[in-house]
Amino acid sequence: MKKKDIHQIVRVNHAGELGAKWIYQGQLDWIKDAQAKEIIRHMYEQELDHLKYFEKVMQVRQVRPTILMPFWKWVGKTAGAFSAALGSDAAMACTEAVEDVIDEHYASQIRHLEKERPDEIELINTLKTFRADECNHRDIAATYDQSPSPLKRTLKKAVKIGVKLAISVSKRI
Numbered sequence: 001m002k003k004k005d006i007h008q009i010v011r012v013n014h015a016g017e018l019g020a021k022w023i024y025q026g027q028l029d030w031i032k033d034a035q036a037k038e039i040i041r042h043m044y045e046q047e048l049d050h051l052k053y054f055e056k057v058m059q060v061r062q063v064r065p066t067i068l069m070p071f072w073k074w075v076g077k078t079a080g081a082f083s084a085a086l087g088s089d090a091a092m093a094c095t096e097a098v099e100d101v102i103d104e105h106y107a108s109q110i111r112h113l114e115k116e117r118p119d120e121i122e123l124i125n126t127l128k129t130f131r132a133d134e135c136n137h138r139d140i141a142a143t144y145d146q147s148p149s150p151l152k153r154t155l156k157k158a159v160k161i162g163v164k165l166a167i168s169v170s171k172r173i
């Protein structure tokens with residue numbers, strides 16, 4: 001595994017954590033339900049910690065950020081605001097879908113690093129911690145999914161496609 005691959009991992013994770021921050025920020029601006037808002041604020045604060053870590057790693061390893069940052073900011077904030085404007089159910093459905101993709105994303109990076117770069121122990125352990133946080137976000141969000149609706153199903157599908165697309169693009173540019 002080359003240095004370039006580690007750079008890709010750092011770049012896409014930085015973009016992802018930044019995207020997460022903006023999604024939750026968009027939700028916090030629009031959510032009305034006080035209880036859901038409290039939960040989202042807690043998730044948001046964890047995303048800020050994740051982001052801080054990748055900002056630091058980017059500096060140390062001299063990784064350039066994705067050039068799509070302004071675009072992802074707009075997409076993230078819009079998705080967050082839109083889902084929260086529909087209600088706490090939709091906001092949580094959005095979170096459930098995002099974190100479901102991120103769970104698999106981190107899991108595959110961890111598998112890859114453990115095989116190819118077992119010396120990157122600090123990075124691997126951090127990814128494991130972050131992955132546990134993201135799974136926790138997904139599981140909390142899933143408790144809101146008591147009444148499935150076609151709208152929520154469509155929203156989840158669209159969000160998953162969007163996140164997967166964002167991941168594959170942000171690795172490269």
Ligand SMILES: [Fe+2]
Pocket residue numbers: 017020046047050130134
């Ligand atoms: Fe995160």
Ligand SMILES: [Fe+2]
Pocket residue numbers: 020043047099133134137
């Ligand atoms: Fe998260």
